[in-house]
Amino acid sequence: MKLLNKSLKGHIVYSVLVLFVSMPVFYFELTSIVAEDVDEDLVAQKADLVAKMEKVIANKPFEYFQVFEPDIHIKPANTKRTKDSIYTISFFDSIAKENVPHRVLESTVVLNSEWYNITISKSLVDNDNLIFSIVMVQAIILVLIIMGLLFITRYHSKKLWKPFYATLGKLHEYKIESEKSIELEKTDVDEFADLNKTISNLTNRNHEVYLSQKEFTENASHEMQTPLAVFQSKVELLMQTTPLTSDQAELITELSEAGQRMNRLNKTLLLLSKIENNQFTDKESVNIDKAVQKLAEQYKNALNQKSISLHTRVAGDAIINANQTLIEILIGNLLSNAIRHNVQGGRINIIIEPNQFNISNTGNTKPLDASRLFQRFQKQTADTNSLGLGLEIAKRICSLYKADITYNYADSLHSFNVSFNNS
Incomplete structure (x- = not known):
């Protein structure tokens, strides 16, 4: 009310x-x-x-x-x-x-x-x-008399609360990533004037913090990329030196893998930070079926290496208004997990329905811990290639678009279901 x-x-x-x-x-x-x-x-x-x-x-x-x-x-x-x-x-x-x-x-x-x-x-x-x-x-x-009093009271109340509703409307339209500061109407009501002043100060401080955090993230990522690239190139040069003992080769290989892992971690954390800061503002109509087909083609070699069969069933058009890149990252992370944690000769089922899709796969015969599944750096397997951030990113993308992502284990299949709101 x-x-x-x-x-x-x-x-x-x-x-x-x-x-x-x-x-x-x-x-x-x-x-x-x-x-x-x-x-x-x-x-x-x-x-x-x-x-x-x-x-x-x-x-x-x-x-x-x-x-x-x-x-x-x-x-x-x-x-x-x-x-x-x-x-x-x-x-x-x-x-x-x-x-x-x-x-x-x-x-x-x-x-x-x-x-x-x-x-x-x-x-x-x-x-x-x-x-x-x-x-x-x-x-x-x-x-x-009663109707007149109610009409007069309502008229004066609407006039009195007009600045409040105007402020509320501005807050609904406000976006922290916008360069434009929030502009609130002036009012002669002291309480609403105080409220508008407080909101203006709060939004300005939040915008400054947002810009500062965005700049720090971008600078940190850029500064880390350079030494990581130098480190990786030096490791590759070491691999080409002779003579090279087996122990030295093993150490250099470990260094190379650690460098690649640091590079992936840096890019992933940067992506996660951008998602949290809502820096992917561009939206378009994204067809889930086409996005799945595109990513399935990209993961074709990985599927063949494990002899995994991929089955896709389209039960209806799933077209949502979102950022194309983020939706592909969401589907890609879930598909990558389904491949990485699958068994040799396993299978992956993808079901696409209006406003939702489901990805299920064979794998571990025990269900995963759903309470820790979407937490940052939480890994359910001993796979060293996993950063423990894929599902965290998927969860963040779903939260950004008011979507629900749920995990279920039934009939020896690990299943992730993503459901988007109609809006």
């Missing part, structure tokens, strides 16, 4: 709660007030009626009341009421053809030493309509 919506969530819940609680309370309170007012009218009407009846009681005009005052009923009392009774009841209205609520007062009075029951009723239809209208108007006003 976005920060703006989260901040408004409490206001919305509170407003809805107030609306649903206040409307019934307002309705019942208004109904109570109206009923109390009607009751007072009924009591006053009864007092006025009694005063008039005392003047005409001798003529017994009750029948006339029934005709001209249908809401008033008078009859001799069989029982005496100690106090007035007021209640609400519905009568059928022959004109409206429906039940109409009435407020009714029943009382017993003494007229000329005789007891009479008086029943006075008053329709509540007009009052109910009035109450309903008042409640509806009040509800509409309250809803408009």
